[in-house]
Amino acid sequence: MKTLSIASPLRLGQTWIKLAKKKAFARGSEIGLVLAAVLIGLAAGTAVSGMSFLSRSLHSLIFGITIDDWLSSSTIENQLVVLVAPIIGGILLGLVLYILARRRKRAIVDPIEANALYGGRISLTDSIIVAGQNLISNGFGASVGLEAGYTQLSAGLASKLGTKLNLRREDMRILVGCGAAGAIAAAFNAPLTGAFYAFELIIGTYSMVALAPVVVAAIIATFAARAFSGNSFIIEVGEIGVITPADYVPAIVLGAICAGVGILIMQGVAFVEELARKSSLPPYVRPALGGIVVGLLAMVTPQVLSAGHGALHLNLDSEAPAKILIGILLLKSLASAVSIGSGFRGGLFFASLFMGSLIGKIFGTPADFITTGTLTPTVLAVVGMSSLAVAIIGGPLTMTFLALEITADFPITALVLAAVITSSLVVRTTFGYSFATWRFHLRGESIRSAHDVGWIRNLTVEKLMRADVKCAKLGVPLAEFREAFPLGSAKRVILLDDQDRYAGLISLPDIYAEEAETARPRTQLADFVSHQNDFLLPQMNAKQAAEIFDHARAEALPVISNLIDRRVVGQLSEAHTLRRYSEELDRRRREAVGEV
Incomplete structure (x- = not known):
């Protein structure tokens, strides 16, 4: 016993010395940040794969589809399930909100707000709560994507690691960017997209110090997610011939149109939220009412359900007339606005890609009058999805690289770049906010990006x-x-x-x-x-x-x-x-x- 009483403190002391050396290494070395980024990439890839599996399992269990099918492109014979599932999801989410309102008084901080105001510090518990709420919302069919949950959980894990290593403020912000980069890269099998998502939206700037850890986290997360899930998000655009200067005109016009639609969608979400607040209904009741609206819309077409992965591919491959595509666009826009505005937890990342692709295909008919005819509806759909995503989410380079990585077609990247720059410019000069920063504005916050203003x-x-x-x-x-x-x-x-x-x-x-x-x-x-x-x-x-x-x-x-x-x-x-x-x-x- 006497030997144990002497040896135990010695072992404890050695452990603390090793831990202190690890912390000093991480704080004082870029290599230390890169090694931390490897861990974050593994965690992000695992988190994305796990949440995706749970979401698709819920879709299979609730709606009676196979786990390999996408909900938004499935044929669901039981219309009662289509109507009731979002309502039940709203009730469950309402119960969660009721419990949280009684036990937790502070607001949940997202990665952009954390990097702008709090030096990259995010509560991991809050991040797990957000991921759970996102799974309930998406799993029961609400018209939201999982990207918000992916990013929040991965950034929360990164912030927790940074806290354990007692990193400096700027290093903490970089690690949160690594988490977000890993989440988006794993979700789309697109490491460049994930990296620039972190630079443009989460860190707020590009720097040589952040380059290596962010890119490493994105690559590792992509490999990890593919090892777990195997599937990837790819769009085949086919042969498009030579892009001529005249082809840039419809791309720029489409970018401006998507900017206007994006502003309307953001204002629509704000309108629904304001309507819900003025109704004096408790926040925990609102998701169930939103679920009623989503369920009714889903009875018209299940393409409004969930994020819209299956619906995007379904419409890219179809030759549906413009009036059908316009109807789907209006229904999806309304379902997304009601879902977010009524309190369902999630984001509009993939929903904006889906709606943008619809706008691009709808634009294909008038585009024939101002182009050489080389731009196919699929190409215009890719341009539209990137342009609307920039209008709502932000990040012109992020969406340009996304188009490149999901199509593996370089010639259309220049068209996409012209369109997203136009869309971004129109939104910034006429509206001034992306979806995330617009919601900060509605809450009374003055931040417009992840630039560090917390200090x-x-x-x-x-x-x-x-x-x-x-x-x-x-x-x-x-x-x-x-x-x-x-x-x-x-x-x-x-x-x-x-x-x-x-x-x-x-x-x-x-x-x-x-x-x-x-x-x-x-x-x-x-x-x-x-x-x-x-x-x-x-x-x-x-x-x-x-x-x-x-x-x-x-x-x-x-x-x-x-x-x-x-x-x-x-x-x-x-x-x-x-x-x-x-x-x-x-x-x-x-x-x-x-x-x-």
Whole structure:
């Protein structure tokens, strides 16, 4: 026993030393990040395969199809099941929401928000909850994809690993990008798509430091997912001949059309959500009502169910007339808006690809009048799916590489690039948001991308201010004030009223300059007061403080507790604020390019 009591602490100490060395290696080495990315890629590929298997198992169990069939392209004879399944899914999801509302008060953070505001920190528990909700929604037929669950769970696993390794803020953000890259790469068998999804949407920028780990995670996740599931997402476009300059005209027009449709879909989701809020129905009741609408639409055509993988291939291979395709597009758009707006958990990634392909095929008829005829409906469908996905999801290069990797056809990539740039430009200039950032806007958040702005919010006035301030009562006689504050004792003094609330600022040099003047002098402190309504609050960030300094044209301002009490708790100068802001900005820049 005595030997054990001595050896156990020794072994424990050795374990901690090894763990510390691993953490130091990961923090101080790009190779360490790459090795972490390998683990994240394996986890992401496994997570995607597992969720996909569970979803298709639910489809098989509930709707009576084989596990190898896609729900949205299946013929389901029992129409009662088609109607009831989304309703039951809504009820189950409502129960989950009811339990969560009673036990968890904080909002769930997604990867974009985590990288923008929280330095890449995501709760793994919350991520598992999101993945579970996504599975319920998709598994029971709601018109949402699994990509949101894939990305959330993979990013949550990556953030957990980064937390265990005690990584720096910028490295944490990169690992979250690795998780998202692995998830999208595994979902589409498209490592380049996954990598650029991470750069454009999750990390918010491209850097050499992030390149190796993100690409490695995407490749490993693709291999892992194919090892588990074996299937891949491929579109055959056939021979399209030589692309001429004239062919770019319909592609650009199609990109602009998809931008308009994307904006309408995003506003449609917001409209349904607003309608649900105004109805005063509890959030846990709304999914069941949304399930009724989805079920009724699915009775018209099962192509509105789930994400739409099968329906996309079905329509690419069919010669359906334009009016049928328009009907499917309208039904799918409505089903997706109702599903998301009523509270079903999921995303519009694949739904936007499916709807975009429909727009492309519908556009094929008028396109014949403005093209040489070399652009087949399938080619236009690929251009349309990429363009609508850019309008809703964002990421022009992401969707361009997706088109390249799922068609393995390079000539149409240039057409896709022209269309997605047009779509992205139209959306940014007329609407300004992607689907994710639009929902942040509706919640009151100001972020428009995953660019790291969290450090700005953390650099608050409370952290920057000085607490030792010189104060005086407003009613003190001028002579007494001069005696209490001789020239050179301070630059400025904060005045308080009879109830110790902030009343204004006095510049001490002005007091003594007035004393030397022979002209009509001012005789009381109130004559010298300035900036009575200019002040800072502790929770303001450095950027907001700088804007107030500029507006007030003040070198320093007091910090008050709140707008009601107006108790002075400190003082902050413009020079110190700008210096600290510049130092942090430079440090973040150096972190992003790997200089620190």
